[in-house]
Amino acid sequence: MWGQELLAEVVQAGDLVVDLTVGTGQDTLFLYQLVGAGGQVIGFDIQQPALLATSDRVTAAGASVRLQPSGSNQLQRQPGIDLVLQSHAEISHILPAAPQAIIANLGYLPGGDHELVTQPESTLRALAQATALLAVGGRLTVVVYPGHPGGAEEGRVVTEFFTQLEDENFHVIQLQVSNRPQAPFLFVAEKYNQEG
Ligand SMILES: C[S@@+](CC[C@H](N)C(=O)[O-])C[C@H]1O[C@@H](n2cnc3c(N)ncnc32)[C@H](O)[C@@H]1O
Structure with missing residues (x-):
C-alpha cells in the first residue's frame, strides 16, 4: 500500500499511467480511480486469465476497457483502460506518451501458476524503458517479493538497477520491513530531471 500512496501524490485526473504487472487488477483499479474516466491506464500481463479477471474488476467499477x-x-492516447497481452519488456513500443506513474508488483499471479513469475531479464528491460519513458515529476514504484524461488535473485538485480540509477535525474528510496527479512520491499523512483 505504501507504493500506491506514494504514486497517488503525483497523479491527477486525466493522466496516463501504467501497470506493468496487471495480475488480478487491484493496482489497475487503483490507478483508474486516480486518473478517472478521462484518464488512461495501460496494463500489461503475459496471462490472458489475469487480463480477463482485471477487465471484469474494472468494468464493474465503470471503466471502459480495450x-x-x-x-x-x-496505442493511441485516449481515455479508458488498455489491457495488453504482452510482456512489460515491450512497453516502449506500446506507450503513446510519457506516463505520470508506473507501478510494478513482481512475482506470480495470486492463485495462479507459480511458474509464470516475473523474470530478472525481462523485469530489467521493463525497468530500463520505464525510467526512460516516465514523465518528469512522475514516479515509478516496484514491489519485490524475495520469498518465492527466484525471488531473491530478482530482488538482487532490481536492487542493483535502482542503486545505479543516475542521481542527477532520479530520487530513489527503498522501503523495507526491518524485522522480517522475507517481507516484500518497495522501491520508489521519482524523475525530477531529464538529461540525455
Ligand atoms: C504479483 S502479480 C501482480 C499483482 C497485481 N498488481 C494485482 O494488483 O493483482 C504478478 C503478475 O505479473 C505477471 N507477469 C509475469 N511476467 C510478466 C511479464 N514479462 N510482463 C507482464 N506481466 C508479467 C504475472 O502473470 C502476474 O499476473
Whole structure:
C-alpha cells in the first residue's frame, strides 16, 4: 500500500499511467480511480486469465476497457483502460506518451501458476524503458517479493538497477520491513530531471 500512496501524490485526473504487472487488477483499479474516466491506464500481463479477471474488476467499477492482443503496436492516447497481452519488456513500443506513474508488483499471479513469475531479464528491460519513458515529476514504484524461488535473485538485480540509477535525474528510496527479512520491499523512483 505504501507504493500506491506514494504514486497517488503525483497523479491527477486525466493522466496516463501504467501497470506493468496487471495480475488480478487491484493496482489497475487503483490507478483508474486516480486518473478517472478521462484518464488512461495501460496494463500489461503475459496471462490472458489475469487480463480477463482485471477487465471484469474494472468494468464493474465503470471503466471502459480495450483488450489488446499480443503483438500490439503503439496505442493511441485516449481515455479508458488498455489491457495488453504482452510482456512489460515491450512497453516502449506500446506507450503513446510519457506516463505520470508506473507501478510494478513482481512475482506470480495470486492463485495462479507459480511458474509464470516475473523474470530478472525481462523485469530489467521493463525497468530500463520505464525510467526512460516516465514523465518528469512522475514516479515509478516496484514491489519485490524475495520469498518465492527466484525471488531473491530478482530482488538482487532490481536492487542493483535502482542503486545505479543516475542521481542527477532520479530520487530513489527503498522501503523495507526491518524485522522480517522475507517481507516484500518497495522501491520508489521519482524523475525530477531529464538529461540525455
Ligand atoms: C504479483 S502479480 C501482480 C499483482 C497485481 N498488481 C494485482 O494488483 O493483482 C504478478 C503478475 O505479473 C505477471 N507477469 C509475469 N511476467 C510478466 C511479464 N514479462 N510482463 C507482464 N506481466 C508479467 C504475472 O502473470 C502476474 O499476473
